[in-house]
Amino acid sequence: MKITIKRYTSEPQIKEAFLEYEIALENPTLLEALTYIKTKLDASLSFASGCRSSVCGSCSMRVNQKEVLACAYKVQERDVVEPLNNVPVIRDLVVDMEKSYATLSHAKAWLANTKSECNVSQEEVHRNEVQSDCILCGSCYSACPVHAVNGDFLGPFALTRVWRYVSDAREEAEAEKIATIQTNGVWDCTLCNNCTLVCPQNISSKADIEKLRSVSARHGFMDPAFGSFGGFGGGFGFDGSPSF
């Protein structure tokens, strides 16, 4: 079976190439195929891996333009393997996650003030059960088109994590959490749903962002794009006649 891998190095100067490899394995996962290449064919191939069981989030990459976890993807003939998008490539399939992970700090995605003596019902657990399955693989970040135009966008996984805490029965500081995500946050999302389609943990950041928008509205925030119309009486009258 043949697969193609996008190689990238910065030493001694930047060089990119699509290289083809013959994999002598039967029905391997992509991670098994990459390990085979590294240990048998070409020790210089660089990629990250960890648990082999889809919980550590190390081996996210793109196959035929779609984000996958290498450990959970079965290789198909002629697959083209590339690194994640929207994050700097360090080498081959290894990317630098620092800036994307920094969105978690910018979004203050943590439990801020815990209610004392708080029991959590089974129903309340279900509110953020799936969201707290996130493994920070960055697939959604890579698939998000907003990052291509706004590098400061908090992005899908950080906003999902904000929802995970906003929806938590133990969180007392809902207002503060919501205020933090108004700029470069919930309103910048185009609701394109790419994040949902690539998430290996079946999380829909788009749905979480919609929920955060409605909580935001409850706290008196509104879509700044809507606000920029200037409200009623701006460009349009209500008598039906255009003002131009």
Next chain:
Amino acid sequence: MKSDVLIIGAGGAGLSAALAAHEAGAKVRILTKNYPTRSQTSMAQGGINAALGNAGEDSVEAHIANTLKSAAGLANEEAVRFMCEAAPEAIAWLDNIGVCFSRTEEGKIAQRTLGGASAPRACYAQDYTGLKILHTLYDQVLACGIEILSERYLLNIITNNDAHAKPYACGAAVLNIRTGEAEVYESASVIIATGGYARLYHKHSTNAVGSTGDGIAAAIRAGARLSDMEFVQFHPTALKNSSILISESARGAGGHLLNSKGERFVNELLPRDQVARAINEQIQSGEEVFLDIRHLGEAFIDRELPQERKLAKLYENVDPVHDLIPIKPVAHYTMGGIKVDNASQTKLKGLFAAGECANHKVHGANRLGGNSLLELVVFGKQAGQNAAAHAKKFEKPIDSAAALVSAENFINGVKYRFTNQIDFYQKREFTGNIFYNNAGIARDEMGLKAVLGAVRQMQKELPFMGVADKSKTYNTNLVEFIEFGNMLELSEIVLVCAISRNESRGAHYRTDIPHANDIAYKAHTITWKEDGVLCADFME
């Protein structure tokens, strides 16, 4: 910039230590060879023990008794008592910082029974317990603004000598994986929280590829002592072809073990060592062994064991709702580690250890399921507090210049002086295979000595191994080779300990001496280095 507390490793123990040291007012810096959320802790599924009694009657005394029984005489009762008594408070703390535990109908934290436990004691979050604890700790570390430096690979602990020529730890030398440069980080206290060494067994291990014992190897080189390194826990149920873990909760919930004839052959809820041996005996006699959870029903499996279903489908092409799951026991957890006192401090002043890399004498010869996540939190916090206290009183000078030069020379030596005529990837796989066969679930003197001979030969051959890739940027070929060097160093120690312990106890099962000998061996196997030479002795 010098830190008060330098933590190496960012799994559950490292992050718990970081939060505790930060709370004690220390300036904390965390180094990890991955990113924090990629740590081994993410893989823990079953649960975290605490005698809360939320799902049935339980007591701290019962938790202690179960732990001591499983430990087969090698646990320290005082340490076990400390951990078990601290457990309810540890769970309350995790609940307080937002871990999404599963709940009972009354809204209390849900608990289930794991092997060797007399009551439903393991608090869990579906089968993502470790993942959810790790990520919640990470979120809190970010909230505290604690410095994390990712993709730094530990080379050595830096030591200086005081006026009486007594060494103390004062930092770490690392390889910055991204740049390929050696770096030194000075610190008043150092905590090792780098995890275990189950990857000695290579593909016969449930562990992530990073569980190569780097911190333990660095600790013994720096002058710390190790304890009970021969004790390696084999998890009874890993997928047969990929060694992917199927959580103990599958048996806790009523799963059966069957042989090829469809017969049950062991009580599935016995401690892990006994179940693993029973399975191994079946396999040695030519049987295949399967885990059967079909009778639990699809709804239950999807609610309580969703990961298991997904992984069985992916790796074995079977659906546990309808099919038997082919399994075998593989290396899962290493009880041995850096010897620490009741303050989590090692023999080397200023060096602390917590988590799987440490030996707090709470697991003894065999760890009880659900006690490792507990250990991370309880002893992680203890190490963090004590390291912070040590740093407050620390007034010695730190000189890391020699350590930096030595690290640079080491990296260049490995890259350019080692000849790469022998393929270390092949040797790594070979080591894993002979460890699994001869130093695994069942051992005997002849087999162990044969492996020791092979390991010592490979140690001599290391200069003829090396790396094909000479790049600086993100050279995983280099990192994996240094990991292999650490594993060979630890392999020798595990084997020497296993050969010295002429008895069977807990996870150390000698087919040539299948009984315990309390008079000679109810003691800890302590190892250390003198001028680079390995020494071993049994001590109380």
